[in-house]
Amino acid sequence: MKVLVPVKRVVDYNVKVRVKSDGTGVELANVKMSMNPFDEIAVEEALRLKEAGKATEVVVVSIGPAQASETIRTGLAMGADRGILVKVEGNVEPLAVAKLLKAIADEEKPGLIILGKQAIDDDSNQTGQMLAALLGWSQATFASKLEVDGSDFKVTREVDGGLQTIKLKGPAIVTTDLRLNEPRYASLPNIMKAKKKPIDDKNASDYGVDLTPHLEVLKTSEPPGRKGGVKVKDVAELVSKLKNEAGVL
Amino acid sequence: MLLDLNEEETLLKESLDQFAAGAIRPKIKPFVDRHEFPTDLVKEFLSLGFMGTAYDPNFGGGGLGARGSSIVAEVLARAEPGFAAIYLCNSAPMSVIARYGSDELKRKWLEPLCRGDFIASFGVTEPSGGSDVASIKTRAVEDGDSFVLSGSKVFSTNAGTPLHGASTFVAVTDPELGPKGLSTFVVPVGTPGFKVGKPGRKIGWRIADSVELFLDDCRVPKSNMVGNRGDGLKQILTTLSLGRILVGASGLGLARKAMDLAKVYGAGRKIGGTPIFNHQGLTFPLADGLTKIHAAELMIRNAACLADAGRPFRLETSMAKLFATEMASEVADIALQVHGGYGVFEEYEVSGLLGEARVLRILEGTSEIQRLVIARELLA
Structure with missing residues (x-):
């Protein structure tokens, strides 16, 4: 079974994000970029399947600017076998990403696609679900455990009330939650091997997918600063404030 | 770039x-x-x-x-x-x-x-020798197809740990040849007569143990000699010179750590209702520190490029090591000053950096040795 893992190049999670002075988005110039952390978890899970003999090949794919090849190399340095880079300039919406991934899945015919549940830049949490719908495959989002059963899967999901375990018919889509695994550190031997692994260079036009955005960002702004708290003298005052001032009761 | x-x-x-x-x-x-x-x-x-x-x-x-x-x-x-x-x-x-x-x-x-x-660990420095590697007293006497080593070494880092597998020793094989009578040997842990002393408590390199090593008629096969007989001094001088790049790089990393800590602490600290970083008294030294960090980074990278290209690197590694380690002490000191009184309490990480930085100005050749190397090149 081949496993396809889409990975996104995002602002590193340690970076303190700043809004651009003209409010059109966040500052990306000279900002450290990394693989989306949920996607790292997805790569790790695919590698564990391969090491357990359940998967035969792990392919990482990234849709983004030319520098997204660095994100693919990170995946290859973790141990993935090869990469596909679909070069796209500017913002690509989840639906366009899902359409591109569908086209790639049609070509590659993976038995499983593992995606991060969301990217930490726009937090859309849509691509996996849209891709499942486009492909007509079964899906399990927010996975905290993944077991392979022949060509089918048993997935434990993190849902509001606790954990839900579902069975999926393969081929399937799984999106990762934080507790699925702890991604490995790329080892020196794997870093040395990564350079020799192939990355297939593609353009969106190769797949005939229309990337025209359907959304327009009107304004990006900093979250409001935190206001100081107040002390209340008793429960009655607390309840009264929650009712009358905060309006949450 | x-x-x-x-x-x-x-x-x-x-x-x-x-x-x-x-x-x-x-x-x-x-x-x-x-x-x-x-x-x-x-x-x-x-x-x-x-x-x-x-x-x-x-x-x-x-x-x-x-x-x-x-x-x-x-x-x-x-x-x-x-x-x-x-x-x-x-x-x-x-x-x-x-x-x-x-x-x-x-x-x-x-x-x-x-x-x-x-x-592994390196046994070079001896109790009486310090920086003077040419005065090494540890002997290696040829006996059949082996060498028998006896003597002692100090400040051997890594040697007292459970992960230690071998040490390289510099010993005198041919006393009559003076500095050209030194050779290097690999001595595996477990060789009869190879003993490790107890680590002392240090103000720097606190998690790394540095111990005394004793060689008491330690027999190793001739094939454990590294390179040629008599090349020991040349080998140590080159190895130390390469090591200086890494000591300099440690100073660079340490200075960055000090700067990280100063930034985080200083950002949340006020004096007289004003954030302390509104005062140039603290920000100017930090600006100077960052400038020196950058200079050290360039010097280290350049020295490393020279070594990798197979070009002469002794002068540049000495200058990079001298500058980066002195700079690390300076930046650690500024970072501590930003912390004020809390900076001397052990629960604040910054307090330990002064001792950590201090080590770097001593090993792989003290700052004074680096100046000697540099001056010799100047006057050559």
């Missing part, structure tokens, strides 16, 4: 940064507090193969040279300076074997060291 990283260096730094953030930083404090070698953490680091960063891929290395290994030392030092110490003290024996050892010796010792099966 000089500081641009190539693809492998980028991946190396990225993975090391993740290891520093995910493994070292969350777990290291209790070891620093107890001055204890973090065995499991070092084992995890060894399993990633980074000890081999600099060396020949034919012997299990990464082939990334001094440029690659200076990145390792810097990232580790920024997480915890003593962790960089464990790395660079293992690099010295690896470098001497990699540069001068036979293929057989490399197969036997360099390969497992690159793989991280165990760590």
